[in-house]
Amino acid sequence: MLATLAIGALLGASVLLTLLPAARPWLIESCRGEERARFWTRFIGLAISFGILVGLLYARVFGDRFLLLDWALEPQEELHRIAVGLRMALQFTGGILVLMCLWAAALDGDPSGK
Amino acid sequence: MNPITLFLAGAGLSMLLSWILVHVLRKSLVDLLEELWASRSRAGFWAAVGCVIILLLGTFGGTTNGGYSRAGEFTSERGFFALVTQLRSSLLGLFGALMVVSMTVMIFMGRVDRARGSAEQRQMAKAFDDFDRSKH
Numbered sequence: 308m309l310a311t312l313a314i315g316a317l318l319g320a321s322v323l324l325t326l327l328p329a330a331r332p333w334l335i336e337s338c339r340g341e342e343r344a345r346f347w348t349r350f351i352g353l354a355i356s357f358g359i360l361v362g363l364l365y366a367r368v369f370g371d372r373f374l375l376l377d378w379a380l381e382p383q384e385e386l387h388r389i390a391v392g393l394r395m396a397l398q399f400t401g402g403i404l405v406l407m408c409l410w411a412a413a414l415d416g417d418p419s420g421k
Numbered sequence: 422m423n424p425i426t427l428f429l430a431g432a433g434l435s436m437l438l439s440w441i442l443v444h445v446l447r448k449s450l451v452d453l454l455e456e457l458w459a460s461r462s463r464a465g466f467w468a469a470v471g472c473v474i475i476l477l478l479g480t481f482g483g484t485t486n487g488g489y490s491r492a493g494e495f496t497s498e499r500g501f502f503a504l505v506t507q508l509r510s511s512l513l514g515l516f517g518a519l520m521v522v523s524m525t526v527m528i529f530m531g532r533v534d535r536a537r538g539s540a541e542q543r544q545m546a547k548a549f550d551d552f553d554r555s556k557h
Contacts, residue, residue, distance in 0.1 A: 310425060310429055314429060314432060314433070317433075317436070318436070318480060321436065321440070321476055322473055322476065322477070325443070325469050325472050325473050325476065326469050326470070326473050328469075329465040329466045329468065329469030330466055330469065332461075332462035332465060332466075333462040333463050333465065333466035334466075335462070336460065336462045336463065337463075382423060382424050382425055382495070383424055383489060383490075383495065385425060386424050386425045386428050386486060386489055387486060387489075389425065389428065389429070390428065390484050390485070390486035390489075393432065393480075393484040394481060394484050397477050397480060397481045397484065398481075400477060401474075401477050401481075404470070404473060404474070404477070407470075408470060411466070411467075411470075415463065
C-alpha cells in the first residue's frame, strides 16, 4: 500500500510539476486576470491530485471484492492490485486531462483565428 | 527478488524513459507551437499538455502486469521476462503518445497554414481592388 502511494505521489508530482507552471501564464492571458488564473490553476491541481488518489485507492480498497479489512495479501495478489491501482490513477488523470483540454480549446478559440 | 519490488522498478524505469523523451522533445515543441500560436504562454501550456500525455501513456504502458502471473512460484527467470514485457509495453505506449502528439501538431499546422494562406489571399485581393479603384 505504501509503495502504491509512493509511486502515485511521484506520478502526481511529475504531472503537476510539468503542467501547472506552464498553465499559469496561459491562464493569466486567457482568463484576463491574476485572481481567476490562480483559482483555475488550483482547480486543475486539485482535480488531478484527486483523480490520482481516487484511482490508487479504488483498486486497493474496492478490488474484485471488498477488502478493506483484509490488508494481508499474497505478494502476487498485492502486485496485481498495485498495478490495477496505478492504471486506474493514470486513467482518471488522463480523463481529467482530456476534459481540461476540451475546456482549454474552447477558451482559446479556433486556432486558425476565424 | 520480490515481485512487487521488481514491478515497481519496472514502472519507475518506464517513468524515467518517459521523462527522458519529454526532456528531449519539450524545447522544440514549445518553439514550434510558439511559431504557430505567436504566444509564448499558450505554446508553453499546450507543450506541457503534450508532455503530460507522453508521460501518462509511457507510464501506463509500464504498469502492465501480464508477465507476473498470479499462479506458481516466482523465479528470477520469470521476473526478467515480466520486466521485459513491462518495458516493451512502455515503449509501445511512448510510441503511441508520440504519434498522438505529432498527428495533433500536424493537423493544427495545416489549419494554421490554411488560415494564413486565405488571409494573404484576401489581403492581395484587397490590394488589387484598391489599385483598380485608384486607376479609375
